[in-house]
Amino acid sequence: MSKDHLKIKVPATSANLGAGFDVFGIALETPYDIIEIEKSECTKIVMLGRDSRCVPTDPQRNIAGIIASIMKIPVKITIHRNIPLSSGLGSSAAPAAGVAFAINEMFALGNSREELVRIAAQGEKATSGAAHADNVAPAIYGGFVIVHQDKIISLYPENIGIVAVHPEIIVRTRQARAILPKKLSLEDISFNTGNAASMVVGMMKNDIRLIGESMANRVIEEIRSNLIKGYREVKQSAIQAGASGVTISGSGPTLIAVCRMDERDKIAIAMMRAFSEKQVKSEAFITTIGKGISVIG
Amino acid sequence: MSKDHLKIKVPATSANLGAGFDVFGIALETPYDIIEIEKSECTKIVMLGRDSRCVPTDPQRNIAGIIASIMKIPVKITIHRNIPLSSGLGSSAAPAAGVAFAINEMFALGNSREELVRIAAQGEKATSGAAHADNVAPAIYGGFVIVHQDKIISLYPENIGIVAVHPEIIVRTRQARAILPKKLSLEDISFNTGNAASMVVGMMKNDIRLIGESMANRVIEEIRSNLIKGYREVKQSAIQAGASGVTISGSGPTLIAVCRMDERDKIAIAMMRAFSEKQVKSEAFITTIGKGISVIG
Secondary structure: OOOOEEEEEEEEEEEOOOOOOOOEEEEEEEEEEEEEEEEOOOOEEEEEEOOHHHOOOOOOOOHHHHHHHHOOOOEEEEEEEOOOOOOOOOOOHHHHHHHHHHHHHHOOOOOOHHHHHHHHHHHHHHHHOOOOOOOHHHHHHEOEEEEEOOEEEEEOOOOOEEEEEEEOOOOOHHHHHHOOOOEEEHHHHHHHHHHHHHHHHHHHOOOHHHHHHOOOOOOHHHHHHOOOOOHHHHHHHHHHOOOOEEEEOOOOOOEEEEEOHHHHHHHHHHHHHHHHHOOOOEEEEEEEEOEOOEEOO | OOOOEEEEEEEEEEEOOOOOOOOEEEEEEEEEEEEEEEEOOOOEEEEEEOOHHHOOOOOOOOHHHHHHHHOOOOEEEEEEEOOOOOOOOOOOHHHHHHHHHHHHHHOOOOOOHHHHHHHHHHHHHHHHOOOOOOOHHHHHHOOEEEEEOOEEEEEOOOOOEEEEEEEOOOOOHHHHHHOOOOEEEHHHHHHHHHHHHHHHHHHHOOOHHHHHHOOOOOOHHHHHHOOOOOHHHHHHHHHHOOOOEEEEOOOOOOEEEEEOHHHHHHHHHHHHHHHHHOOOOEEEEEEEEOOOOEEOO
């Protein structure tokens, strides 16, 4: 028996984690969007909350509508937005993953989580041009995910403190990708591979220090950091305040720090202050690696 | 009280494992060299066993002698060789790691394992031109290692079947490195990073299938495979016989297959037969991921 409405909570996500460019992602406990879907003759979209006026409600131009169209099921979709737009925190992945998950659940379609990731990634492709699943996969699986070809591996580290600081800077994903070099040297690749491998060990052992130390990424992070005013100072201030590592969340401009749970507040304050000293306003999310989409009604 | 002689067993090692170029390495249970050291006025080297006539005994030209010289301690070194020369199984790393370990032990120098890796890697650099520690580190630590900058992470998977088939083909490490491209594309890098990350999960979970599937490496393996006559056929025959993955050991020409312990014999036969059909003689080592250097007398 399928329901006629469903309410879910969809987490923000952070892709790359430095070393795992286009491969790693984590789900954050906060912020999150609330998405409601209801049976309907045709797909309609209602946007509420943060930045909602900046997002088109035309179903053909809205990622949530595109997902309903891919799944060939019309629904009324109400999105209570909390994840800041263009922040590097998966603000388009959340509705993509959420609507795919919710339609599958409400109509008992029986798609596996892997299939839902594929559907959601198609929606991401339609809006951003790239079908990377490193945000939609952690949104659906929760925890830390390795996205590799058609395979997704998920791990569930606990008590990993995350501080995500979102500065008021505009970084477009396309631009952040366009400035990257086309190729990297074998030496830089080995460095990044070593960090990616160490990161996985850190996630499996709940080792905050190892996770943080493994966040460094040669070339890609260095180049992208130029798009974020204050990057160097904010990173340094987070490390000085106790963070074990800092990296750009996705293509930015949000920076995430990894730390002990009890050091999050102190680190958030230090990072916001460092942005402020560069005349950049910012907001901080005090969070942790969380679970994936959950049904709340 | 330091002893006046010491006898150790030093394992063969396999670097790269496909996805972890210059980063991953494993210790093999077999083959292994036996190394004896004795106090002496000046460094002398005695080579016994396999290929021993091909290795110089002049201490300044022999890697074991070079290590003694780096550590500034003269010793008489007797090496009973079993690891085939220029095979991709760490035949120079074994005496480098072994002598560093043995001198440290016999003279109670108190070097950490990380320091011993650094010393042994210096010896590798003196003879091969490159200071990669992806063979000396697994020789010293045992298990599966991630070698990253000055940090070594070791994991100890159990019951991972390894078949190492060494064909009578000459591949020089320098040549195998010289043919590599200087750079890789971001897409190929993400593929390899995904495999490297998956490999680590496989090693932590003793997941033979995941380890095998994660061995694929784009570009580097494809290019190096051209130096190994029969590569494609041998790989295919191993997979057909039940191996979950096959890759080039170090810079080759040995190929290693990962499989269940009870399928090793069958896979070894299939691989040797495939080489034989290409008129290439080969020998197989039926082994597993083993421990590092051990003192036996």
